[in-house]
Amino acid sequence: MVQETSTTSSAADLSSTSTTDQNHVAQENNSKEEEGSNKALEQPRISKRRPGKAPEIGVFERMNWLIHLHYVRKEYAMCKTLIKELLQESGGMCEYALYVQALILREEGSIQESLDLFQQCVEIDQSKASNLKQVARSLFLLGRHKAALEVYKEVLKLSPQDWEVFHNQGVCYIYTKDYTKAKECLNSALRLSRHDITFEMLGKCLLKEGNVEGAITVYKQAVDFSPENPAVMVTLGLLYLQLGYNQKAFEQLGDALTYDPLNAKAILAAGAMIQDEGDFDVALTKYRAAATQIPESPQLWNNIGMCFFGKKKYVASISCLKRAAYLAPFEWTIMYNLGLIYLTMQQYTSAFHYLSAAITLQPKMAKLFMLLAISLRHLDSKVDAKQAYERSIQLDSNDPLVHLNYAVLLNEMSDHAGAAKQHSLYKKKIEKLKESAYSLDSEMTDVSNQLEAVLQVGTVYQE
DSSP states (O other), rough: HHHHHHHHHHHHHHHHHHHHHHHHHHHHHHHHHHHHHHHHHHHHHHHHOSOOOOOOEEEEEEETTHHHHHHHHTTTHHHHHHHHHHHHHSSOOHHHHHHHHHHHHHHTTTTHHHHHHHHHHHHHTTTTTHHHHHHHHHHHHHHHHHHHHHHHHHHHHHHOHHHHHHHHHHHHHHHHHHHHHHHHHHOOOOOOOHHHHHHHHHHHHHHTTTHHHHHHHHHHHHHHTTTTOHHHHHHHHHHHHHHTOHHHHHHHHHHHHOOOOOHHHHHHHHHHHHTTTTTTHHHHHHHHHHHHOOOOHHHHHHHHHHHHHTOOOHHHHHHHHHHHHHHOOHHHHHHHHHHHHHTTTTHHHHHHHHHHHHHOOOTTTTHHHHHHHHHHHHTTOHHHHHHHHHHHHOTTTTTTHHHHHHHHHHHHHOHHHHHHHHHHHHHHHHHHHHHOOOOHHHHHHHHHHHHHHTTTSSOOOOO
């Protein structure tokens, strides 16, 4: 009984053991299947996370990003230190370090040194158009325009559709005064890509040829392309003003001031137009705004001085004009205006001084010699005054005022025949000018009538 019992219990144990083992095996199989399925699911994720090996970076190019970072931040001291260390390690063969060092030198004004470094970059890699473009740019800054043109021709072989190259070629041709080729290159640049600066250079090229109408057409295209560029609007307005289209000029200048209320050129031009209309107070208001932007402008102080002259504030006018003369001592118009004001104030010695200076700077203007003659007449130097009148008539024989003043001088010198001749020429010129709606000054009429009574002439002198 005992043995049977033991046998039965051991059989039961064996049965329970086998069942347990089977359960373990089944669990292991299930876990393996789950692991297999999980691995199968995870397999593509691993392949996406690591698609391939990272590209190799050259030993000397590893610091390029740091050099670039310091350069764009304008931290040139740190940038130079890194470049120096890198060039020592590479034996001067790191292209990007040389390139950035050349850019820094050019910004600091060392153009020749930058050119040498850019040429080293070209020697390292002759297939990069950017290196050649920088060489050409340095040559241009050195004034070697023909050499720059040759380099730009080489750049076009590497980059034939680069608008910047055509634009820079056009600028070089302008400096070499080959305006035909300049226009061709600038038009080619505009066909590839339109930019404000190219329109402006093309307009300047046409102005140098004397083609003001063509320049206006180009600047109108520039305004259509960039309607919010006040600089182009101001230039177009000044060209309209030059041709006498005052209304169009005022519109363009007004548009420019809409986008840039502190544009000094626009304010100055608009103020000059208002001043010509005789509204001196409004013009002075405009000039006051311009003075905050361009306080050292001789044209500004010249216009302010003439506004005070129109308001008959002669002392303030002279003060402003002398400041303008200090800022631009070789500007003949300022000397002319000073001489005119001193004549008005009957300070003839000072008038002679400034008018002589104006004639030295502008010896082909007839009115300057006439005013000089008036000052000499009042300084009792009538012989010299007579020579000045002769020179004035030689330069411009169509101004009736010269003949009238000359007649007055000759009458004082008791040369009545010469005075009668000049007076009759004055009458002839006045008759011609009346046909073109010439506004005759009342003072001129009074002087003519008095002189006519003294000379007792009523007929026109026959030459």
